[in-house]
Amino acid sequence: MNKRETKKFSEAALALALGLFALVVFSLSGSGSVWADAASAHTCAALTFGTAPSGTTTSGLSSSDFSAENITVSSLTNSHVYSNAINYAVKFGTGSELGTVTFVFDKTYAITKAKVLAYQYSGDGAVSLSFQTSALSSALTGTVTATSAPDISNSSTDSGIVFTGLDNGNGTSSASLTVSSVANKRFNLCKIVLTIAVSSGSSSSQASASSSAFSSSSSLISSNSGSNSPITFNFIEQGDQYTGDCAYIKAGDNDILIDAGNRYNCASTLESFIDDPSRSGDYVSDGKLEYVIATHAHQDHIAGFYGVADSSAAGHNGIFYHYNVGTIIDFPKTAEKSDVYTNYQTARTYAVNQGAKHFTALQCWNNGGNGASRTYQLGNNLTMQILYNYFYDHTPDEASGLNSSFSSSGFSDENDYSVSVLFTQGNKHFLFGGDSEAYAEYSLVKYNSLPTIDLYKADHHGSYTASTDALLSVIQPKLVCVSACVGNSEYASDITHSFPAQEAINRIAPYTNRVYCTTLGTWGDTTAHTPMNGNIIVSYDASSNETLTCSNNTTKLKDSAWFKAYRITPSAWA
Numbered sequence: 001m002n003k004r005e006t007k008k009f010s011e012a013a014l015a016l017a018l019g020l021f022a023l024v025v026f027s028l029s030g031s032g033s034v035w036a037d038a039a040s041a042h043t044c045a046a047l048t049f050g051t052a053p054s055g056t057t058t059s060g061l062s063s064s065d066f067s068a069e070n071i072t073v074s075s076l077t078n079s080h081v082y083s084n085a086i087n088y089a090v091k092f093g094t095g096s097e098l099g100t101v102t103f104v105f106d107k108t109y110a111i112t113k114a115k116v117l118a119y120q121y122s123g124d125g126a127v128s129l130s131f132q133t134s135a136l137s138s139a140l141t142g143t144v145t146a147t148s149a150p151d152i153s154n155s156s157t158d159s160g161i162v163f164t165g166l167d168n169g170n171g172t173s174s175a176s177l178t179v180s181s182v183a184n185k186r187f188n189l190c191k192i193v194l195t196i197a198v199s200s201g202s203s204s205s206q207a208s209a210s211s212s213a214f215s216s217s218s219s220l221i222s223s224n225s226g227s228n229s230p231i232t233f234n235f236i237e238q239g240d241q242y243t244g245d246c247a248y249i250k251a252g253d254n255d256i257l258i259d260a261g262n263r264y265n266c267a268s269t270l271e272s273f274i275d276d277p278s279r280s281g282d283y284v285s286d287g288k289l290e291y292v293i294a295t296h297a298h299q300d301h302i303a304g305f306y307g308v309a310d311s312s313a314a315g316h317n318g319i320f321y322h323y324n325v326g327t328i329i330d331f332p333k334t335a336e337k338s339d340v341y342t343n344y345q346t347a348r349t350y351a352v353n354q355g356a357k358h359f360t361a362l363q364c365w366n367n368g369g370n371g372a373s374r375t376y377q378l379g380n381n382l383t384m385q386i387l388y389n390y391f392y393d394h395t396p397d398e399a400s401g402l403n404s405s406f407s408s409s410g411f412s413d414e415n416d417y418s419v420s421v422l423f424t425q426g427n428k429h430f431l432f433g434g435d436s437e438a439y440a441e442y443s444l445v446k447y448n449s450l451p452t453i454d455l456y457k458a459d460h461h462g463s464y465t466a467s468t469d470a471l472l473s474v475i476q477p478k479l480v481c482v483s484a485c486v487g488n489s490e491y492a493s494d495i496t497h498s499f500p501a502q503e504a505i506n507r508i509a510p511y512t513n514r515v516y517c518t519t520l521g522t523w524g525d526t527t528a529h530t531p532m533n534g535n536i537i538v539s540y541d542a543s544s545n546e547t548l549t550c551s552n553n554t555t556k557l558k559d560s561a562w563f564k565a566y567r568i569t570p571s572a573w574a
């Protein structure tokens with residue numbers, strides 16, 4: 001039977017992606033590159049192109065900019081890369097001539113649906129565009145009505161201009177696609193996603209042709225070493241004697257913050273670090289944090305989002321007031337009733353009212369649309385994935401559903417609600433799990449296919465309740481950063497459980513001795529604090545080569561005076 005089905009293979013195909021948030025970034029080599037969008041179960045390939053530097057409009061495109069293994073451009077007229085430093089697109093047309101681009105596929109595809117994300121060129125208003133596949137007897141037209149850049153990470157098939165009937169309804173395949181501006185008007189094209197029909201039964205050749213095309217994309221990615229977008233992780237000292245988390249991440253052109261420090265008055269310390277222009281090119285030059293992640297509702301992770309009252313127009317100096325925020329991703333569950341949490345919500349609402357999008361990690365995991373995605377493309381071979389944690393949608397009382405031997409007794413803390421995030425650059429991986437403890441770590445291993453990890457932010461500040469064997473045996477960390485005020489009694493009743501705890505050290509030691517900590521406290525003096533390694537900065541360049549720098553020193557934990565005084569050297573470190 002030649003029963004032809006449109007499978008949920010959908011959204012596959014060809015996505016011409018010009019990163020809107022400067023996410024997709026133009027390859028510095030100037031040639032197009034293919035990347036897979038692992039945002040969903042769909043197999044996606046995409047083509048990025050152009051060489052426009054931020055803040056310019058350039059006519060530097062050539063056909064070779066569009067070349068990829070399974071898609072080439074055969075003609076191109078009056079097309080320019082458009083960039084306003086925030087959004088990127090290909091601008092079609094001039095004020096007096098239409099613009100056209102024709103894409104040629106390596107195989108013929110039965111295209112059932114197409115989504116085009118485009119927006120108006122300022123001043124030219126709505127414009128008709130012509131959409132022609134080789135299977136169509138006449139072109140389809142659609143109208144570009146959006147006046148601002150659409151969200152290219154939105155995988156909803158029904159957003160943007162949607163074309164159907166591209167195969168004339170009879171399964172005719174197309175070998176090419178031409179997009180034109182109909183009138184002599186300009187418009188900005190951001191992304192095209194084609195839905196391809198997959199045949200079953202004896203007509204399965206189409207399906208295999210499709211999948212082989214996309215697996216070849218994948219192999220291109222892994223062979224693409226030397227052209228990764230760089231990523232830098234900054235574990236920031238928070239300026240006081242308290243333990244807390246704050247990591248500022250520069251990923252391609254994206255500025256990302258995970259948690260915001262331990263007390264309200266940390267905000268100014270964090271902002272001074274983040275805004276410091278002396279770290280060339282590595283600060284929030286446009287005042288925008290593209291992504292902000294709040295892992296869980298504890299004070300030591302969210303206080304700095306609210307900050308303290310100041311004389312600014314916003315009236316507060318917290319992260320959510322100080323920066324323009326693109327997307328906020330936070331914890332789906334909490335039982336927290338503290339003022340700090342209430343104030344966090346107030347600050348988050350302020351950011352949303354200023355235009356930030358807000359999603360829970362569960363909405364992202366479910367690819368909830370409108371920008372809620374499991375995977376965000378941050379640059380060339382550079383992604384941020386929201387991992388699944390059982391406690392996104394279960395309470396501690398339901399822990400037995402995770403493992404029948406788990407009991408809810410003694411397990412009522414917020415920590416296991418933490419959002420977990422995996423960054424990937426080429427074949428390097430970096431894991432952030434907030435204050436996840438044993439159960440959340442177990443969940444992470446159970447529900448996600450975790451790779452080995454090149455940089456692991458020690459869960460829960462190096463607590464004895466975290467960095468369990470269940471997690472470590474899978475991720476086998478090569479470098480561990482502990483965000484804590486080492487050795488003081490804030491969260492410990494005995495000195496071996498001060499951060500980082502002897503038990504966690506013992507479990508980490510077989511995998512690496514490269515453990516670094518931000519701040520040093522004193523067991524008997526709850527106000528003492530001094531830099532340990534200080535701000536820990538770990539960078540991975542375009543070839544994924546790592547560079548570690550610290551504001552105080554790069555002494556490994558095992559060689560520190562504190563360790564020698566208060567910890568027993570594990571055999572693996574002897």
Ligand SMILES: [Zn+2]
Nearest residue numbers: 244298300435
């Ligand atoms: Zn914490």
Ligand SMILES: [Zn+2]
Nearest residue numbers: 296298415435
């Ligand atoms: Zn916590």
